[in-house]
Amino acid sequence: MTTDTTTKDTAPAAPTPGQTVLDARGVTMRFGGLTAVRNVDLTVNSGEIVGLIGPNGAGKTTFFNCLTGLYIPTEGEVRYKGTVLPAKSFKVTAAGIARTFQNIRLFANMTVLENVLVGRHTRTKEGLWSALLRGPGFHKAEAASRERAMELLKFIGLDKKAEHLARNLPYGEQRKLEIARALASEPGLLLLDEPTAGMNPQETRATEELVFAIRDMGIAVLVIEHDMRFIFNLCDRVAVLVQGEKLVEGSSEVVQGDERVVAAYLGEPFEDAPGAKEVAEVEAAEANAATQTDAAPRKENDR
Numbered sequence: 607m608t609t610d611t612t613t614k615d616t617a618p619a620a621p622t623p624g625q626t627v628l629d630a631r632g633v634t635m636r637f638g639g640l641t642a643v644r645n646v647d648l649t650v651n652s653g654e655i656v657g658l659i660g661p662n663g664a665g666k667t668t669f670f671n672c673l674t675g676l677y678i679p680t681e682g683e684v685r686y687k688g689t690v691l692p693a694k695s696f697k698v699t700a701a702g703i704a705r706t707f708q709n710i711r712l713f714a715n716m717t718v719l720e721n722v723l724v725g726r727h728t729r730t731k732e733g734l735w736s737a738l739l740r741g742p743g744f745h746k747a748e749a750a751s752r753e754r755a756m757e758l759l760k761f762i763g764l765d766k767k768a769e770h771l772a773r774n775l776p777y778g779e780q781r782k783l784e785i786a787r788a789l790a791s792e793p794g795l796l797l798l799d800e801p802t803a804g805m806n807p808q809e810t811r812a813t814e815e816l817v818f819a820i821r822d823m824g825i826a827v828l829v830i831e832h833d834m835r836f837i838f839n840l841c842d843r844v845a846v847l848v849q850g851e852k853l854v855e856g857s858s859e860v861v862q863g864d865e866r867v868v869a870a871y872l873g874e875p876f877e878d879a880p881g882a883k884e885v886a887e888v889e890a891a892e893a894n895a896a897t898q899t900d901a902a903p904r905k906e907n908d909r
């Protein structure tokens with residue numbers, strides 16, 4: 607284990623290099639008779655960007671929900687920096703895990719800045735009475751929060767639109783704003799659920815750069831995405847879920863070259879896959895039958 611001898615004058619989220627930030631063990635989630643996630647182990651270390659991929663319905667979002675206190679896993683344990691996570695999402699955020707959602711969840715009628723300020727509530731110490739009475743402590747805390755929120759907006763390139771209503775932002779910027787709001791809770795681990803969904807190639811490329819910059823700020827990242835180019839460019843490690851189970855985990859090169867992943871993702875049987883020969887025979891027989899039907903003379907009552 608590495609010993610940290612540096613003084614703590616850096617950003618609060620900066621972890622010890624190589625430290626295990628997330629440690630999920632044996633996570634299983636059942637909904638009645640359906641096992642959406644089965645016995646999944648996954649770690650994320652500081653300084654890492656880890657990808658989670660898999661076909662639709664593989665259990666990726668359910669796994670995220672198990673990590674963030676939205677679901678209590680049927681079995682298994684999730685630790686953040688060595689401590690078992692509480693089973694409430696706001697406590698998970700306070701512990702240091704922030705997330706974005708597959709479907710944008712902004713406050714559409716609030717400004718861009720206000721949306722980020724909402725994300726800071728787990729980091730402000732001022733309580734309800736302080737907020738209601740609006741004493742000096744409240745004003746100081748509010749000014750510090752606004753300053754940090756503006757820093758984050760500058761970081762993601764939305765500072766010039768701080769006073770715009772969230773609903774008036776183009777789609778790609780709304781996704782960025784979600785990331786800024788998640789960062790406002792000063793996480794040590796950021797979970798991104800399909801951050802480039804609906805984006806054009808330029809926006810996707812910019813998001814890639816943004817995720818690298820977030821990692822460089824000392825925040826570990828776990829990202830779900832269907833855009834394979836994005837994932838393989840970005841991630842130090844990629845885990846593949848198929849039907850709730852982890853099929854493969856490794857570097858981008860290892861995962862891309864794994865024929866089971868290609869088969870699971872593209873639904874194409876790989877060479878020597880069980881049943882591949884039978885499928886080929888059936889397809890050949892069907893093609894043959896179709897040719898014969900086309901060639902056969904029509905009967906009188908077919909007209």
Ligand SMILES: Nc1ncnc2c1ncn2[C@@H]1O[C@H](COP(=O)(O)OP(=O)(O)OP(=O)(O)O)[C@@H](O)[C@H]1O
Pocket residue numbers: 637640642660661662663664665666667668669708
């Ligand atoms: N709350 C729930 N109740 C019952 N079944 C659920 C629930 N949430 C998810 N499921 C089921 O669990 C399985 C995994 O779903 P999940 O959304 O986690 O997959 P996913 O890999 O994130 O898919 P996608 O890539 O399409 O978002 C699916 O069969 C889904 O229908």
